[in-house]
Structure formats: structure tokens, C-alpha cells
Amino acid sequence: MSISLSGTLVLVGCGKMGGAMLEGWLKSGVRPEQVVALDPSPPPEILALLQQHHIRHNPAVATIKDAEVVLVAVKPQVMEDVLPGVASLKTSRPLVVSVAAGKTIASFARHFGADAAIIRTIPNTPAAVGRGITAMAANAHVSAAQIELARNLLSAIGEVVTVEDESLIDAVTAVSGSGPAYVFYLTECLAKAGVAMGLPVDIAMQLARATVAGSGELMRVSGLPAETLRQNVTSPKGTTYAALQVLMAEDGLAPLMEKAIDAATRRSRELAS
Known part of the structure; x- marks a missing residue:
């Protein structure tokens, strides 16, 4: 270019x-x-x-x-x-x-x-x-x-x-402008959950950082929809499936993220007024 x-x-x-x-x-x-x-x-x-x-x-x-x-x-x-x-x-x-x-x-x-x-x-x-x-x-x-x-x-x-x-x-602004903070917080939460399951703090964070960074790069390089990539790593009745039953429940990640994006959008409008 x-x-x-x-x-x-x-x-x-x-x-x-x-x-x-x-x-x-x-x-x-x-x-x-x-x-x-x-x-x-x-x-x-x-x-x-x-x-x-x-x-x-x-x-x-x-x-x-x-x-x-x-x-x-x-x-x-x-x-x-x-x-x-x-x-x-x-x-x-x-x-x-x-x-x-x-x-x-x-x-x-x-x-x-x-x-x-x-x-x-x-x-x-x-x-x-x-x-x-x-x-x-x-x-x-x-x-x-x-x-x-x-x-x-x-x-x-x-x-x-x-x-x-x-x-x-x-x-x-709510989705991509503020979005990196959501991903960083997801990394924090993923590492803390690993620690709660018995992993040492440094190893849990290394696993979380590499997983988030690697997944993002895979999504960028492959060009596949996020939904397809999610389905590709979800074996029927396997470990990923078990975790997604929690994250994709009616009170799981989707409604929480919608509330977060709504709050950020409203705040952006307030700042611009």
C-alpha cells in the first residue's frame, strides 16, 4: 500500500x-x-x-x-x-x-x-x-x-x-475502541480460573496469554468465522462443550457482553454531547 x-x-x-x-x-x-x-x-x-x-x-x-x-x-x-x-x-x-x-x-x-x-x-x-x-x-x-x-x-x-x-x-467505540480491554480482562479471568483449579500463578497466566493471543492470530490468518472456529474445537460432550454450556447459557457471556457494550455506547454518547 x-x-x-x-x-x-x-x-x-x-x-x-x-x-x-x-x-x-x-x-x-x-x-x-x-x-x-x-x-x-x-x-x-x-x-x-x-x-x-x-x-x-x-x-x-x-x-x-x-x-x-x-x-x-x-x-x-x-x-x-x-x-x-x-x-x-x-x-x-x-x-x-x-x-x-x-x-x-x-x-x-x-x-x-x-x-x-x-x-x-x-x-x-x-x-x-x-x-x-x-x-x-x-x-x-x-x-x-x-x-x-x-x-x-x-x-x-x-x-x-x-x-x-x-x-x-x-x-x-464500545466494540472495538474499548474492546481490547475486554480481551485483556478475559485473559485475567482465564488465568485466575486456572489458579483456582490448582495451577501456579505464572503458568496459568502464560497459558491464558498464549491462548488468547494465539486464538486471535488463528482467527485473523484463517479468515474463518468465529462461530466456525468455535465449533471446530468443540467435541461433542467433551471438555470444551462442558465449559460452553456455562458460557452460552441464558445468563452466560452473551447477555453480559450486550450489557457491557450498551453501557460503553451510552457513555460514548454522553462524552460526545
Whole structure:
């Protein structure tokens, strides 16, 4: 996958997510001179990356005359402090891409203009190892070419899906944005259950981590539906079958997960209001 830019890609925020994207872009053929990084205190490893590739770091915003994309990757709680300082980039009519949870397209339009091309996205933390997934929703001012450019930029950290309605971003946040925490907690619970059955703590955790990580990789590589993979490892009346009778009961994992996703979706809506 090659990323083609005619102007400048302005990265606002070089933390874990922004830094992961920057690394992915450089590997995908983005030339260092096409990038500007705006961050007062990037992590040492990202600062070293900027210096290694001679990427423009914190130039005066007024000197950036050809912004093609402004990708905002700062924490939501500081967004309103940061955006006024980069809003002048709107004179170049760039594509504005947000990777901040809880910030609506309308909140960016207040800074970049009602006619600005804006894409709201929600990535997740596996992006740090190139195994993330990002959902994006665009407003009516985003062109087909800009959609494709955004998809290519976001593909640097994993898979990309598009949702037509911005309101669905809240459900995406609940499923994939917060989802890694559910998987990590499942790993914790699996290890604790092993300890309860007599396994040493370190061995139980090693078994749980390797099982969760390996199962995820098998699902990714095989491309088979999760249901098929589950059925493939479930022998009639065997040990897996016995455990699934508990997990798949009426009061088992499915209704509990639905309640969890509902709670996260509602909270995402509250944060965006």
C-alpha cells in the first residue's frame, strides 16, 4: 500500500497513536519532507524518529501553506486548547481527520469551518503493533479521493472500515475502541480460573496469554468465522462443550457482553454531547 500526497501532512499530536501512524506512514512511502509534526513534548522514541528523518517539528503554523491533511491525534480533554492553534490551516482547505474519542464532526467544524472536509475515526490500541482496526465516518464535504487517502493513511496501523452514519461511531467505540480491554480482562479471568483449579500463578497466566493471543492470530490468518472456529474445537460432550454450556447459557457471556457494550455506547454518547 502506497500513500500519495501532493501537499503537507500535518500530524497534531505524536503520542502512542500518532507516533504509531507516523512510523506506518514512513514505511508506506510518505516522504519525511511531506510531514509536519506538532507536539510540544513527544515521547523520546518519537522525538528520535523525527530527528532521524529530519521531519519538521513544531514550525510556526503560519509557515505551513499547503496542508493537504490535518490529522489530529491529541487527547480529547486537551482538544479545545489545541485546535485554535491549528485552525488557521483551514485556508488550505485540508482534509481534517480526528482519531480522538468523543469528539464529533460538528466540534471540528466549529474550528475549521462549516464547509470543511472532516472525517471522524475511532482506532484501537493494537494499532501500536500494526494490528488495529479503525472505523471512520465522513461528512458531506469529503470527496471520494479524500476518503481513499484517509483509508490509506489509517491502513498504516491496521484494518479500516467505513460507517455511513456518524452516530454509529459510539457503537464502534464500545466494540472495538474499548474492546481490547475486554480481551485483556478475559485473559485475567482465564488465568485466575486456572489458579483456582490448582495451577501456579505464572503458568496459568502464560497459558491464558498464549491462548488468547494465539486464538486471535488463528482467527485473523484463517479468515474463518468465529462461530466456525468455535465449533471446530468443540467435541461433542467433551471438555470444551462442558465449559460452553456455562458460557452460552441464558445468563452466560452473551447477555453480559450486550450489557457491557450498551453501557460503553451510552457513555460514548454522553462524552460526545
